[in-house]
Amino acid sequence: LLEDTKIIFILSAVFGILSFLTYIFYRITRKEIIYRATVIFLIFFVGLILSALFTKELKPYQKERLIVFLKPTIDPFGAGYNIIQSKIAVGSGGLFGKGLRGGTQSQLGFLPEKTTDFIFSIFAEEWGFVGSFFLISIYGIFIYRNIMILYNARDAFATLVASGILGMFLFHIIINIGMTIGIMPITGIPLPFMSYGGSFVITSIIATSLLFNIEMRRYLR
Structure with missing residues (x-):
């Protein structure tokens, strides 16, 4: 189509x-x-x-990603391989997971980019539904705190900065977790504070520091 x-x-x-x-x-x-x-x-x-x-x-590889997102089995050993293996990893974790470094998809090399794009798949396989729920709850608390900092910001500039940071974190969390479980197309967006990578980790730390500064300045006269 x-x-x-x-x-x-x-x-x-x-x-x-x-x-x-x-x-x-x-x-x-x-x-x-x-x-x-x-x-x-x-x-x-x-x-x-x-x-x-x-x-x-759209470029050919972008069309391919959209088609594979709708039906991964159309190319199970090519463009659809990553998402199929990711869903297998998430599903095989069960309720409590297979334990630290006990995952088959990650430890046996079936899942590519396991430390960056698909870090949530590895976490879900090793810690299961309970661990995944705990991780998402932590992200939920983090986002809630961001919203409260945004709501209580002293001036318009601080509000705009906090809004941008909140949007960045929320976008990354939703897209990354969504693509690992098959409800979002694969985009290569890292998961905040989980995915391995120097530049995004530094960016996340700086963004969080700015949020702390905005919160601190609320109490200054």
């Missing part, structure tokens, strides 16, 4: 016509349900148009 622009064009035309007809009908009847139907059809129409334009700008 990503490659077939003819199908996208036909669907766009159908939803465009439906949007127009339901809008005309709404202008006549003034019924709320017709208005909602018009909005839904219009959303589909705009989405299809944007997807067609967006697809033309």
Whole structure:
């Protein structure tokens, strides 16, 4: 479907016509349900148009990632290998995990990039659902504290800085954990304070230090 622009064009035309007809009908009847139907059809129409334009700008490897995200088994030993092995690692951890350095996918070399992109898969395999829930809870507390610092910031500049840092951490956490369990496309985004890597670790520490500074300045007169 990503490659077939003819199908996208036909669907766009159908939803465009439906949007127009339901809008005309709404202008006549003034019924709320017709208005909602018009909005839904219009959303589909705009989405299809944007997807067609967006697809033309995608590079081959980017299209491949999207296709594999929708169906990893289409290329199990190629582009879909990483996500398949990641989901196996997460699922095999069970409730309490296999113990420290006891994972099969990580220790036997099945899962690539295990210290960077797929660090959460390794953690979930070794510590299971309980450990993963504990880790996500810690991230939740961390995000909550960020929100409170943002809410209590002294001035607009501090609010903007805290908002940017909060967005960065939240984006990385959601995307990284999401891609390891198969609900997000693989993007290579590291997990804060977990993934191995010099530049992002330093960036995370500096960002956290800025948050501490914003919180500290709240008590200064």
